[in-house]
Amino acid sequence: MEDWEEDEFDGPVKKFMYVNRKAPYGTVYALEGLEVVLITAAFDQDVSLVFIDDGVFQIKKDQETSGVNMKNFSPTYRALEGYEVEKVYAEKESLEARGLSEEDLVIPVEILSAAEISELMDTQDMIVSF
Amino acid sequence: MALLHTVNKSPFERNSLSDCLRRAKNGSAVLLIEDGVYGALQGTSASDEISSRDGSIKLYALGPDVDARGLSEKPLIDGLELIDYAGFVDLVEEYSSVQSWL
Secondary structure: OOOHHHOOOOOOOOEEEEEEOOOOOOOOHHHHHHHHHHHHHHOOOEEEEEEOHHHHHHHEOOOOOHHHOOOOOHHHHHHHHHHOOOEEEEEHHHHHHOOOOHHHEOOOOEEEOHHHHHHHHHOOOEEEEO | OOEEEEEOOOOOOOOHHHHHHHHOOOOOEEEEOHHHHHHHEOOOOOHHHHHOOEOOEEEEEEHHHHHHOOOOOOOEOOOOEEEOHHHHHHHHHHOOEEEEEO
16 A cells, blocks of 8 residues: 655645735635645645735734634644745735734744735745635 | 614725714714724724724724734724623614614
8 A cells, every 4th residue: 555645745846925915804715825825835835925914914913712702723823834834924014004013923924015025926936815 | 863883894904994984973883893893903004083083982892803803912092992792782772773884
């Protein structure tokens, strides 16, 4: 029997960018997006994760969802490192407009300007938006 | 006859909060729920508009939605009161009708 779990992925490696633009609980986009990112990372792809607009609220620390009977999935962002997703960015303008700073976030991110994020988008093979 | 207005969308993504505030008469109440609670944050690009109505309308936000989004330690706009689900029910009873700005 083939020991498939030991196989390394040897297909092509592409540059995937995931663009997160939605707040975490009002819609299911944030949770679904996070699951897709983890799946892609499992296939050894070159993954970048970007939080812009209301997407920056996904990684706000101190989320406490027991009062609304929903799953707090914000600790899962801390698992990204274990999947070797290390290119994680948040947009400076989006944070500022929402009164947030780096200290408000649940994971370390690289803060980029909108212009820098535009440049990064240009270098991708695939952009997936949530 | 005063209305209770509810807003459940982020002010950074939709115009619901502005649309509501433009129509909310003095003496009415605005309750922020779900993603609407982002409108309760102090010091944002959306906060001046709602802050300017403090005193003329009552401002509330639903505490469990504030906590879920990790905003409990952030400064909220002056005059805004946090309520729980029972408080929501009390407001519905207190005001003549509810207008939901979906």
